[in-house]
Amino acid sequence: MADSNRVVVYQGPGKVAVESIDYPKLEIPEEVASHFGIAQKAPHAVILKLVTTNICGSDQHMVRGRTTAPVGQTLGHEITGEVVETGEDVLFVKKGDIVSTPFNIACGRCRLCNEGKTGICLNVNPARPGAAYGYVDMGGWIGGQADYVMVPYADFNLLKFPDRDQALEKILDLTMLSDIFPTGYHGAITAGTTTGSTVYVAGAGPVGLAAAYAAQLLGASVVMVGDMNPERLRQAESFGCVGIDLTSEGELGDKVADIVGEPVVDAAVDAVGFEARGHGEGAAEAPATVLNDAMTIARAGAGIGIPGLYVTGDPGAVDDAAKEGTLGVRLGLGWSKSNYFVTGQCPVKQYNRKLMNMILSDKADIGKAVNATVITLDEAPEGYASFDQGVARKYVIDPHGMVA
CATH class of the missing domain: 3.40.50.720 (NAD(P)-binding Rossmann-like Domain)
Structure with a gap:
């Protein structure tokens, strides 16, 4: 098991940096656990090794200082990864699986999750319905522009790609399924x-x-x-x-x-x-x-x-x-x-499996349409600066050199 982790962090208007943080634990944020009166320990969670994680225009709003994001806010909600650790209550996701993670964090248990409205889950954010990784007022979940990230309620949230080799071959398209x-x-x-x-x-x-x-x-x-x-x-x-x-x-x-x-x-x-x-x-x-x-x-x-x-x-x-x-x-x-x-957050789970099938069947070339451009985690600050200048690129961060 790795014992180190790095993540992109907001340092003030116009500034981001890659900082070292703790390797993730199978725990949900304390503020979520205490607010809802549930255990912080998360046997329903997994830890992912990031395969790809993308820079989003929503991240740019924070980095421009146009939200109430505090200095130190971790960033990144577009997450595709390899499962490297599973909690004891995770039944159907296995180590080695390559998975897409909806940017919406959803419990899979509340009324709105049962109605398919996973963008406004009732049990993951003390501030309001709905949560996301690495975003202001979205529950305190650590961002995924990182080496490793924890994903809760894994059996419900994760979309497993059926074939590892095929997934890695088409990763620049499949990475767009997270958001x-x-x-x-x-x-x-x-x-x-x-x-x-x-x-x-x-x-x-x-x-x-x-x-x-x-x-x-x-x-x-x-x-x-x-x-x-x-x-x-x-x-x-x-x-x-x-x-x-x-x-x-x-x-x-x-x-x-x-x-x-x-x-x-x-x-x-x-x-x-x-x-x-x-x-x-x-x-x-x-x-x-x-x-x-x-x-x-x-x-x-x-x-x-x-x-x-x-x-x-x-x-x-x-x-x-x-x-x-x-x-x-x-x-x-x-x-x-x-x-x-x-209006509102897209309920990603309503669409991601069908769009995955379109990609895997060579019916959707979304990576080319948005001009997917691969950078390293260390290049994230330059990627943010370039994106802020309006380049016609979708920056895909490859923390571990897994993109062919």
């Missing part, structure tokens, strides 16, 4: 995307690219992706999307009409979240922009999927209302058109 592929799919499907749909995706970061790719899998006839970053727009166009440059003059509806013949779409996806900016070159931050755009161009009765992150605490917001997540959303517009919103 962005299901999250993008959730955004597209909850917006109502189906065969022949016209779809607009706001944001060409990794989640937006995953949503656009998922919309294609769901049979969309045209997928438009709006962004102000030329490199990211080119990445969206590389797999058949139509890029819309939001720095150029003109209304979004007119730009949509130039593509599909009318200024409305059948489904819209917000893959930007609370750090949205207005339109035009050098536009200032305007956090309700994307939601209002989506209501403007969504046809009457259309859905708006919102995998983009919104928070209740943003110390860097543009005004006092936005600091608590109160935004200038034109709800009357959406109401008048009978639009519907679907």
Whole structure:
């Protein structure tokens, strides 16, 4: 057994570092155990040796100082690993298995887990429903941008890949199952995307690219992706999307009409979240922009999927209302058109097995779509800095040199 561990840690706005921490124990966070009156010892848990762990745009919100994350917050919720230790109550996951870990931590026992709503489990976070690894206000669980990590309720949470060699061969696709592929799919499907749909995706970061790719899998006839970053727009166009440059003059509806013949779409996806900016070159931050755009161009009765992150605490917001997540959303517009919103964490377990099957059957090339780029754990700070500058890459950390 290893006796050392390292993890990426938030050190203040714009700064992360790789720090040494204790090797994980089969224990849940004390704050979770004491709040729910349950044992801290976790015979239901496993320890994973990280095969891959990815940098997420949600992590960047913390690293930019745009959440209430404290200095010392461990990072990383996109986890794919090899099981190296199992608790005595783990029955169906074995040492040596290669597994995907949903970023949602779920007990598998509460009412909401039984309803499939694993993003809002009731038993894993004292602060609110739902928890995640390495994230502020998400229960104190240690992050997975690390050498090793503990995963609780392992039989329920983990998705085992059927063949180890095949999994390692396709790891740059399978690593996306922990978050962005299901999250993008959730955004597209909850917006109502189906065969022949016209779809607009706001944001060409990794989640937006995953949503656009998922919309294609769901049979969309045209997928438009709006962004102000030329490199990211080119990445969206590389797999058949139509890029819309939001720095150029003109209304979004007119730009949509130039593509599909009318200024409305059948489904819209917000893959930007609370750090949205207005339109035009050098536009200032305007956090309700994307939601209002989506209501403007969504046809009457259309859905708006919102995998983009919104928070209740943003110390860097543009005004006092936005600091608590109160935004200038034109709800009357959406109401008048009978639009519907679907918000919140993606319940990864609803989708990850089916999307795994698509990858293993060579029907989904998600790693290429999001431009998966491998780095070492020691290169994580450089990866964060590069990602923050808007490069069209999804950084995949390979702590142990297991990626071919």
